[in-house]
Amino acid sequence: MPKIVDHEQRRRELAEAVWRVIARDGVAEVSMRTVAAEAGWSSGALRHYFSTRDGLLAFACELVIERVTERITALRHTGTPREAVRAILLETMPVDAERRAEASVAFAFVALGLTDAELAEVKRLSFTGMYELCLRLVTEMANIGALAEPHPPLETSARRLHAVVDGLTLHVLAGHLTPAEMTAEFDAYLAELIPDRPAPAPVHP
Amino acid sequence: MPKIVDHEQRRRELAEAVWRVIARDGVAEVSMRTVAAEAGWSSGALRHYFSTRDGLLAFACELVIERVTERITALRHTGTPREAVRAILLETMPVDAERRAEASVAFAFVALGLTDAELAEVKRLSFTGMYELCLRLVTEMANIGALAEPHPPLETSARRLHAVVDGLTLHVLAGHLTPAEMTAEFDAYLAELIPDRPAPAPVHP
DNA sequence: CCTATTCTCGCACAGTCGTGTTATATTCGG
DNA sequence: CCGAATATAACACGACTGTGCGAGAATAGG
Incomplete structure (x- = not known):
């Protein structure tokens, strides 16, 4: 019978070519045509x-979201609670060339018209997923007493964290901040959100 | 001699047609072609x-930046220092259809390739201008003692404020937050940055 | 080897793009 | 009224777009 190729693997290769072109x-x-040329095919x-x-x-x-999600779930929590939160959220921010390309892909969808229904759904999932991650992190920090007191409702803290992460990401993508400046600002924010103190409980839930 | 039209006025009309198409x-x-059709010309x-x-x-x-800047400079500071800061920064955020269109224009440039040198310069001016506005506001708040204590260096506070403003703006443009939710989150943030207290000095510098 | 099935390629089509170039309208000083 | 200067229109060109279509290459079972 005929030649058999792994469709899913090929689609991933094509998607990576898309990332390279966008980046x-x-x-x-x-x-x-440009994606086919980038991938070396017709x-x-x-x-x-x-x-x-x-x-x-x-x-x-979708593949960007999947990859970032996999990296986050594969992370082993080490160090203080704040360091764990920092490591998780930095996976979504443009700290290096690879993550910058991923962030560029995700943000490119917002600026485009997004008239396509499928694209709009992907975009919606992207933002709600990111918000829910922030909400989960903030909730866990509150549960172990690591969150600075007094603090606003958890939904507010989550939305604010989400806005800071995406705002800093945008400023790096726009060339307004360097990745180092972004990381420094992010660390300063996390230090206020999750202050140093003797941890009342281990980070592993 | 020939028919004379106001070039600058025509260019403004065309730019508004661009905004409508983008929005x-x-x-x-x-x-x-699409802009010409939107403006009703060939x-x-x-x-x-x-x-x-x-x-x-x-x-x-450029015209978006100019318009927003004019609106901000035309604002008469009324109320508390926090209300003044709030009014200024909300001029740059998508609280209604008109400001949403303006914000869409500004953000559209980031996602595009921005290979063009002129566009890149406009983009750079846009972000640095916005950062300097945030820095000026934070500095004034610190000078009149309205800033919450203790606070990080003013550059850090300014960058964080800038990130929150742009992050919330992005979330509205993406359809992730409603303008009302954005305003509520922004108010909550400003309330922590510039807490209520008997003002030690009037807002007018 | 043969054949059926899958994969790959290149071209064709209609449409749109940005950008020239050329011709017609329109207007005002003389 | 007239011609000079300008504004508007219309079209042509090559390049690019997304998307079909058909021909040929590659492969695995018989």
Whole structure:
């Protein structure tokens, strides 16, 4: 019978080509042809795995979310609670070239029209997932008594943390802050949110 | 002699057409033809005022910055120091349809490739101007003793305020927060940054 | 080897893009 | 009224877009 290739693996390769194009030339340069050229294939071959450009972009964004989620769940919590929170959230921020490319992909979807329904759903999942992560972290910090007192309602703390993370990320992507400046500001914020103190309980829940 | 039209006025009209297209269909739909159609002119007429698409986009973004700046400088400070800061920064955030369109324009430039040098310069001015505004506000609050104590260095407070403003703005543009939720979160943050107390000095410097 | 099935490629199509170039309208000083 | 200067319009060109389509290459079972 015929030649058999791993479709899922090929789609991941194509998605990585999309990331490279976005990171290098911006999302406006993403087209079926440019992505095929980046991956080293013909545009006809690409169309066997993605029939439309929107589908290609949506998969590329979904894969970013999946990769970041996997990295976060694979993290072993070491050190203080604050260091654990820091390590988790820094996985979503542009601290190096790879994470910068991932963040660029995620943010590119917001600026585009997003008329496509599938893209809009991916975008919605991206933001709500990130908010729920912030809410979970803040809640855990409160449960172990690590959160600075007094503090506003947990939903407010979570939304604010979410805004700080995305705001700093945006400023790095725009070239307004360097990754080092971003990390320093983020550390200063976390130090106020989760102050130093003898931890009343271990970080592992 | 020939028919004379106000070039600057025409360019402003065209820029407003750009805003409408971006707000309605996204920045990807901005082209010489779509903008000309939105403004009710032919594409040839448009080319008398903007020879290239990049120049058109850059002018549209510059005009947004100019308009927001004018609105802020025209504000009369009324009420408490915190209310003054709130009123100033809310001018830059998507609280209504008009300001949402302006914010969309400014953010659209970040996601695009921004390979064009002129666009990159406009973008840089946009972010540094916003940061300097935050730094000035924080410094004034510190000078009149309105800033919560203890507080980090003023540069840190300014960068954090900037990140919160842009993060909340991004979340509204992405449809993740409603303008009302954004305003509520922003108020909660300002209430911690500039707590209630008998003001030691009037707000007017 | 043969054949069926899958994969890959390249081209064609219609549309849009940015950008010229050319021609027509429109207007005002003389 | 007239011609000079400007504004607007219309079209042409090449390049690019997303998306189909068909031909050929590659492979695994018979």
